[in-house]
Amino acid sequence: MAAPTFYAVVAGVGSGTGASVAQLFAKSYPVALLARQESSWAPVADAITKAGGTAIGITTDAADPSSVDAAFARIAQDWPNAKLAAAVYNANAGFAYKSFLDLVPSDLNTSLGTAANGLFYFAQKTLPQLLAAVDAKPQHPPTLIVTGATAAIRGSAKFATFAAGKFAQRGITQSLAREFGPRGVHVAYTIIDGGIDTPWGKDRVVNGGVADGKISPEAIAENYWYLHTQHRSAFTQELDLRPFVEKF
Amino acid sequence: MAAPTFYAVVAGVGSGTGASVAQLFAKSYPVALLARQESSWAPVADAITKAGGTAIGITTDAADPSSVDAAFARIAQDWPNAKLAAAVYNANAGFAYKSFLDLVPSDLNTSLGTAANGLFYFAQKTLPQLLAAVDAKPQHPPTLIVTGATAAIRGSAKFATFAAGKFAQRGITQSLAREFGPRGVHVAYTIIDGGIDTPWGKDRVVNGGVADGKISPEAIAENYWYLHTQHRSAFTQELDLRPFVEKF
Amino acid sequence: MAAPTFYAVVAGVGSGTGASVAQLFAKSYPVALLARQESSWAPVADAITKAGGTAIGITTDAADPSSVDAAFARIAQDWPNAKLAAAVYNANAGFAYKSFLDLVPSDLNTSLGTAANGLFYFAQKTLPQLLAAVDAKPQHPPTLIVTGATAAIRGSAKFATFAAGKFAQRGITQSLAREFGPRGVHVAYTIIDGGIDTPWGKDRVVNGGVADGKISPEAIAENYWYLHTQHRSAFTQELDLRPFVEKF
Amino acid sequence: MAAPTFYAVVAGVGSGTGASVAQLFAKSYPVALLARQESSWAPVADAITKAGGTAIGITTDAADPSSVDAAFARIAQDWPNAKLAAAVYNANAGFAYKSFLDLVPSDLNTSLGTAANGLFYFAQKTLPQLLAAVDAKPQHPPTLIVTGATAAIRGSAKFATFAAGKFAQRGITQSLAREFGPRGVHVAYTIIDGGIDTPWGKDRVVNGGVADGKISPEAIAENYWYLHTQHRSAFTQELDLRPFVEKF
Secondary structure, three states, X not given: OOOOOEEEEEEOOOOOHHHHHHHXXXXXXXXXXXXXXXXXXXXXXXXXXXXXXXXXXXXXXXXXXXXXXXXXHHHXXXXXXXXXXXXXXXXXXXXXXXXXXXXXXXXXXXXXXXXXXXXXXXHHHHHHHHHHHHHXXXXXOOEEEEEXXXXXXOOOOOOXXXXXXXXXXXXXXXXXXXXXXXHOOEEEEEEXXXXXXXXXXXXXXXXXXXXXXXXXXXHHHHHHHHHHHOOOOOEOOXXXXXXXXXXX | OOOOOEEEEEEOOOOOXXXXXXXXXXXXXXXXXXXXXXXXXXXXXXXXXXXXXXXXXXXXXXOOHHHHHHHHHHHHHHOOOOEEEEEEEOOOOOOOOOOHHHOOHHHHHHHHHHHHHHHHHHHHHHHHHHHHHHHOOOOOOOEEEEEEEHHHOOOOOOOHHHHHHHHHHHHHHHHHHHHHHHHOXXXXXXXXXXXXXXXXXXXXXXXXXXXXXXXXXXHHHHHHHHHHHOOOOOEOOEEEEEOOOOOO | OOOOOEEEXXXXXXXXXXXXXXXXXXXXXXXXXXXXXXXXHHHHHHHHHHOOOOEEEXXXXXXXXXXXXXXXXXHHXXXXXXXXXXXXXXXXXXXXXXXXXXXXXXXXXXXXXXXXXXXXXXXXXXXXXXXXXXXXXXOOOOEEEEEEEHHHOOOOOOOHHHXXXXXXXXXXXXXXXXXXXXXXXXXXXXXXXXXXXXXXXXXXXXXXXXXXXXXXXXXHHHHHHHHHHOOOOOEOOEEEEEOOOOOO | OOOOOEEEEEEOOOOOHHHHHHHHHOOOOOEEEEXXXXXXXXXXXXXXXXXXXXEEEEEOOOOOHHHHHHHHHHHHHHOOOOEEEEEEEOOOOOOOOOOHHHOOHHHHHHHHXXXXXXXXXXXXXXXXXXXXHHHOOOOOOOXXXXXXXXXXXXXXXXXXXXHHHHHHHHHHHHHHHHHHXXXXXXXXXXXEOOOEOOHHHOOOOOHHHOOOOOEOHHHHHHHHHHHHHOOOOOEOOEEEEEOOOOOO
């Protein structure tokens, strides 16, 4: 296979947002799929391949810098001449919903490790490539999108460690947007404000079980693609997304 | 002409954002163009017609309820069976950049009159129609988009009256989003954070005159269209838009 | 009586916040009490006088510029040499809690008239005096405090007109803080986030009726006095206040 | 010495904010002083003792849970029957002002370690004591105050790691306020928005060198004390403080 000109990378590919984003971006770019477990990325890679796209899956712990190093080394090896068009950081560590006094230090480390440290490693790997892609005159501005949540703007009771991670992530992303925007890289943060309609959460009832009361992962993916295609004279830095029935 | 099934209305159609939004929405819907002066809407109506679309222009003072009444009566007369797919409130009164002590009460009234009162009249006319359109199973969720600015989230020195209007407008729009979102109407506010590349502002240098350092009205239009097409499980309430080089 | 050196003025003196603020500031300054009805300010003036303070009450419609003019003319006549130490804008028009489609234009005008226009008139009268007071080397920085509410930062469903007024007021106040802070005047906005324990609201149960579940007007007054006494190297621009049990 | 009834603890006692806060609180409570180095807390302890107060200094690394454990064990040993009236988390790790691509992972870990992890350990040690103090009917609501900065609400270019820490800290503090406020503990965050007038920063010119153009540590201390004394019907959750001349 000839090396693709541009590619995308998605960190945190499971059965929800990451999978949908990867599949949508795969209609335009070869996509590298990073996930902690092969069982997470393998079905997505298969789906992309069946649809005529190109994907490589790489088992990666986003919170471990050497694992992230290895992932990008693998990408460079497989697609040596590819420029990075879009990088999506969607890795999540789950969260502990507990009274603060029932939390243990590892709850905080787990949250920060993926949300803050993981984003840090991922951004350090991808931003140099995204800057290089600016010079290659891509169709769309090279883009870094980070998946946030309500907990990035609101520290609710019993969400202390989740909020810690998401707040930190939002702060980092804002800083990156302000530094790298003027250099041509679009850095955006999403505030996913609602339950996501994932395969594994079908039984969880939110918003009274009304149709479209959970966020469709495909709809999230369309929004990510839209962010990627925004004209550089009109970049969105922070995008809130919620079901029409969601209280906010 | 058979009455169109769905139509759009744009209040505040001049040579910048409003014109571009109207022309883009006109690719999908007949569009009613509201502007204070015929010289504002006439070229836009012409452009739409030449491109094969349908438009009616109605000279309207958005800050005058009887004028707004008359405008919607005219629309109802011309397109008696049309449902409202999208309403865009883009009317602006300009602003006084002055020390607070040099402002006069009419500066405040002018700002509030268009930003707050005008939006109020427009929303009272359009929301019942947008609710009715929900029942008509449109392709996209019926949408009300209001054009905001940085002054909606930041009261800068010497912008007291402009901020008053834009803050008020944002407050109203949030309230509408929370009331009418659950009923199926997408209500969104945009934070236009930067100079717009209007025909009449070509000589104004911003961001050092760099290419794409002003916001393209066509790019704003694409964003408005995108908001209109968002899936109802993933509505954006507030969209910031700024040039890649903008300080924020 | 010799004219006082410094005085305070409170607009919106009733039985709640305004009365408590006036009584507390009256321990340090003669206080001018502005209220729409004499029955509002008269008991407060009496209480101040009985406690050994000085007060004048002036029946004033804060939303009517000529009434505000007359009030300050009266103050200038009574206290010709007094400098203005502190001005508190606490006027409120009440609010309509209604579906947006049940509101009428006068609901909006009532809200904006007091929250935005009234503040505008009051600030135009008091800021020149506060600036003059800076030169008079007062004990505390001359201060303008505006009473806000949750509706200044959140447009809730069915609060469209109240939010319009409070958002506008917050925007104006921010702008004033940025313009007049560097000239030595402390301009602060308060976000009163909870029910106030007013005499007329004793029967209204909030937060389950728990002790201190409503905000004590005396506590608000202490906070206003504290804002007034802040050192100019450490001004607070926006102060949130809520009962310990309040959800937020 | 008889064990004091109530005490205060300040983590991060150097020559600026922490020292001033400790000295002011020492007028009302014995104060435990935590700092990484004895040379930081020793002069403060001396000053407090000379002024007639009581202080113990404990060399503590706020980012190290075992060091924090040891500090509180020491306090419990010295003041076995004391209740905790106020806890102030003022530990700071400094920050790296660098292009994101010049940062290394340890920059992030240093920032998070003190701002997020350190606060976590400190809050886990102090909140149970503060809750216990609620039952002891103290004069003022038991209080946890955390020192924040502009970087807690704005991720500026080249401040990625500092913003990460301060954002995380703000998220945690909000969560604690919402969980422990209803239980009677006042949890507040301060946004210190400006340069502080520390002994070691005398040569640094900010705001043109104007008098009071840097925040006085004594003024910060007064604000912290004020937060501690707020009535529980009117708690402030987040307090911004900036010099009158500061741009914001």
